[in-house]
Structures are given as C-alpha cells and as structure tokens.
Amino acid sequence: MRNLTDKSFSISGSNLIKIAASVFLVMGLNTNPAAAENIGHDGLKTIYHIYNDGKYIGAVNEDEKVEDLVEAKVAEAGQEFKELNLEPDESFNMIAEQVFEPAAKNEEEILAALDEELEVKASTFALAMDGKVIAQLKDRSAYDETLRQVLLAYASPEELDQWEASKRTPEALPELEAGETRVTLIDIEDNLSGMSDQAAPADISTPEEAATLLLEEKDITVTVEKEEKVKEGLKFETVEKEDEELFIGKSKVEQKGKDGEKQVVYTITETDGEQSGREAVEEEVTAEPVEKVVLNGVKELPSVGTGKFVWPAQGGYISSKKGPRWGREHKGIDIAQPDGFDILAADHGVVKAAGADGTFGNRVIIDHGNGYETIYAHLKTIDVKVGAKVPQGTKIGVMGTTGRSTGIHLHFEISKNGATQNPLDYVKQ
Numbered sequence: 407m408r409n410l411t412d413k414s415f416s417i418s419g420s421n422l423i424k425i426a427a428s429v430f431l432v433m434g435l436n437t438n439p440a441a442a443e444n445i446g447h448d449g450l451k452t453i454y455h456i457y458n459d460g461k462y463i464g465a466v467n468e469d470e471k472v473e474d475l476v477e478a479k480v481a482e483a484g485q486e487f488k489e490l491n492l493e494p495d496e497s498f499n500m501i502a503e504q505v506f507e508p509a510a511k512n513e514e515e516i517l518a519a520l521d522e523e524l525e526v527k528a529s530t531f532a533l534a535m536d537g538k539v540i541a542q543l544k545d546r547s548a549y550d551e552t553l554r555q556v557l558l559a560y561a562s563p564e565e566l567d568q569w570e571a572s573k574r575t576p577e578a579l580p581e582l583e584a585g586e587t588r589v590t591l592i593d594i595e596d597n598l599s600g601m602s603d604q605a606a607p608a609d610i611s612t613p614e615e616a617a618t619l620l621l622e623e624k625d626i627t628v629t630v631e632k633e634e635k636v637k638e639g640l641k642f643e644t645v646e647k648e649d650e651e652l653f654i655g656k657s658k659v660e661q662k663g664k665d666g667e668k669q670v671v672y673t674i675t676e677t678d679g680e681q682s683g684r685e686a687v688e689e690e691v692t693a694e695p696v697e698k699v700v701l702n703g704v705k706e707l708p709s710v711g712t713g714k715f716v717w718p719a720q721g722g723y724i725s726s727k728k729g730p731r732w733g734r735e736h737k738g739i740d741i742a743q744p745d746g747f748d749i750l751a752a753d754h755g756v757v758k759a760a761g762a763d764g765t766f767g768n769r770v771i772i773d774h775g776n777g778y779e780t781i782y783a784h785l786k787t788i789d790v791k792v793g794a795k796v797p798q799g800t801k802i803g804v805m806g807t808t809g810r811s812t813g814i815h816l817h818f819e820i821s822k823n824g825a826t827q828n829p830l831d832y833v834k835q
C-alpha cells in the first residue's frame with residue numbers, strides 16, 4: 407500500500423525556493439502534520455526517493471536536506487551566472503513514499519551522490535528551426551530580440567516600428583499619398599519556433615549570436631513587402647486625320663499633344679533585401695493626356711494656273727523694270743533686297759525646266775498649263791525637279807546671284823502663248 411507525494415522544484419537565481427507540492431492520496435489515507443519524524447499515527451513513515459538524469463539515486467528520510475543541497479548548488483552557480491534563472495536539471499525528481507519499513511540508512515552517501523550528479527541548469531527559451539533546437543536564449547524577450555535583429559538585417563528600424571504599429575491597429579491604413587512608401591509585411595521564414603526549455607548556463611547565446619547564426623549559417627529568408635504610390639506620366643497619343651483643304655504632301659498640327667499624369671500603387675516584394683517582385687495593383691488617372699492631332703493634306707496638287715499671279719519673292723523691291731536696258735530689251739523685272747530669300751511659284755503649274763542656263767544662272771521655268779509660263783533666274787539653289795506640280799506659293803528655290811548678275815536678286819519673267827509680258831501688269835508687291 408503506497409501513498410505517493412510528488413514534489414517539483416522551481417528555484418530562481420535569487421535563491422528563493424518555491425515548492426509546489428501536491429498530495430495524491432491513493433487510498434484516502436490522511437497525513438498528520440503534527441506527527442513527529444514523518445511518522446503517521448498509523449505507523450507509516452515517509453521517505454523520499456531521488457531520481458536524476460533518468461537514474462535512481464536512492465531514498466532519504468529528510469526532504470529538507472535535499473532541498474538545502476539543491477538550493478546551495480543553485481546559489482553557487484548563481485554567483486557566476488547572475489542574469490539567468492537557474493534551477494535543477496529537469497530530470498531531477500523527488501518522490502515521497504509512505505512505508506512501514508525503517509528509514510533509509512545511507513542518507514549521507516545518497517546526498518553526496520546527488521551533489522556529484524545534479525546539474526544546475528538555466529531556464530531558457532529555445533529557438534528551433536524545423537522543430538530542431540538550434541540556439542538557447544535566456545528568456546522569451548531575448549528570443550523576440552533575436553528575431554528583431556534578424557529582421558533589422560533587411561528592414562530599417564523605422565519600417566519595423568511602422569509594421570509593429572500597424573499590426574496593433576485594427577483599422578485600415580490610410581490611403582497613401584503620392585511619393586509615399588510603407589511596409590505591409592515583414593516576415594521570417596515560418597520554420598522557426600520557440601519553446602520553454604532548459605540549458606547549461608554556458609550554452610546560452612546572446613540575441614546577437616543567435617541572429618548571426620540564423621543569418622550567416624542558416625541562411626534564413628526574410629521577406630519584406632511594401633506598397634508605394636508614385637506619379638507617372640501618361641504619354642499623349644498622336645491621331646492623324648485627312649484634310650481636304652491641304653495639298654497632298656503637306657501636313658499641319660491641328661492640336662498640340664500634352665502628356666497626362668497617373669498615380670500608381672505598386673506592391674514591392676523584397677527577399678533578403680533584394681527586390682524580387684514589383685506589381686502595379688492600383689492606378690488612377692489624375693490628368694488625362696491631350697491627343698496630338700495632325701492633319702495630312704489629301705487635296706490634289708493643281709497643275710493648271712488660275713491666271714492670277716502672286717509676288718514671287720518675300721518682299722523686296724523692284725530694282726529694274728522690263729524695258730530697254732544697256733542697248734537691249736530687259737525681258738522681266740528684277741526684285742532685290744527681300745525680307746527673306748524664298749522664291750515662290752507665282753501660280754499653279756508644272757516645272758518645265760530646272761537647272762543652270764547661261765547668263766540666267768540657276769533658273770526654273772514653270773508651265774502654268776493655260777498658255778502662261780514664268781521664269782525665275784539667278785537662284786542660289788533650286789528646290790524642285792522637272793515634272794513636279796507646284797501649287798501657287800510653293801517654294802521653288804532660294805534667291806541668289808548666279809549667272810550674269812551684279813548682286814543678289816530675282817529676275818522674273820511672264821510670257822503668254824510665247825509672247826513676253828510685262829510682269830508688273832500681273833503682279834504687285
């Protein structure tokens with residue numbers, strides 16, 4: 407018949423002993439606290455069996471001696487490891503038994519064996535990877551600090567604080583402003599876990615050591631997710647339209663293009679500090695772009711003249727009229743000192759000749775298809791080729807002084823059915 411009492415110890419480094427005792431009465435027997443020498447009124451005596459490291463050491467009569475021994479060993483270790491919570495190895499166990507037999511006799515030997523074998527451990531919080539303990543931290547807060555240091559290898563303290571704060575707030579985050587970035591997730595590979603444990607005091611790592619182990623030897627992965635709102639330009643499009651008023655080959659801009667603007671929210675994923683993903687998740691156009699409209703002429707080039715002529719230069723004055731000059735007939739007019747040097751077709755027509763021609767220098771002849779022809783001489787350069795349709799006002803060359811000429815000017819003639827006309831009857835400046 408047995409009555410077992412299980413006592414377990416939790417002893418802190420400050421040498422306080424707390425004993426949680428629970429009495430389990432198998433047969434409803436009462437213990438009498440007043441009975442001396444652990445002897446009950448029914449003649450039973452309590453002895454204490456001591457186990458350590460899975461081994462039975464022996465039984466003693468006085469549990470207080472065991473407690474004193476344990477306390478002394480813990481206190482001694484506490485001299486060296488002041489920061490730790492020290493306690494006997496968890497394999498240490500003392501079990502009370504009520505017996506009829508006489509008490510244990512070799513108590514001193516048993517206590518000496520326990521003194522020899524009992525290890526003082528520190529209570530710890532173990533860091534495990536894939537379920538296997540890889541480091542021992544002194545407590546839960548040292549464990550938390552270890553994980554924080556791992557995160558700080560890839561996130562700034564501000565980002566970490568912001569992330570911690572956002573986890574505590576149940577409300578949705580305010581909308582981002584353009585140019586803002588914030589952290590939405592900071593996560594360590596989820597194969598880490600922690601648990602209460604025991605370890606030899608010398609085997610306890612600092613958070614710095616444990617973080618270095620994770621980062622450098624275990625190559626732990628840290629994922630940081632951020633969201634970022636940025637302003638981006640929206641390129642305008644160009645639209646081309648046909649215009650019946652414009653001659654073929656001509657085009658003009660009817661409406662200037664203007665870029666728009668949009669705000670885009672990106673989610674960015676960083677793995678161990680390297681960007682591993684960037685995705686646009688939201689887009690808002692804040693300014694629509696204005697399309698550029700270009701008109702392209704589709705109007706057939708006219709090759710037959712109107713019979714009405716325009717001034718073939720850009721301003722200038724008549725330096726010589728048609729008529730007798732230096733003993734011979736001057737068959738056209740000379741125009742000099744213009745505002746610009748473009749030479750223009752005086753009426754619609756087709757280029758009949760374009761090139762060097764003796765005293766004319768570089769000259770162009772336009773056949774207006776209605777009996778009229780015009781001649782433009784002494785050009786510096788010619789811009790048209792024979793056969794080209796030249797609507798009235800088309801630039802055909804640049805004023806010069808090629809051929810027999812004493813200065814930069816345009817020599818201009820008009821003929822009708824082969825008969826030379828006085829240009830001043832047809833054009834006015």
Ligand SMILES: [Zn+2]
Pocket residue numbers: 726736738739740816817818
């Ligand atoms: Zn002339």
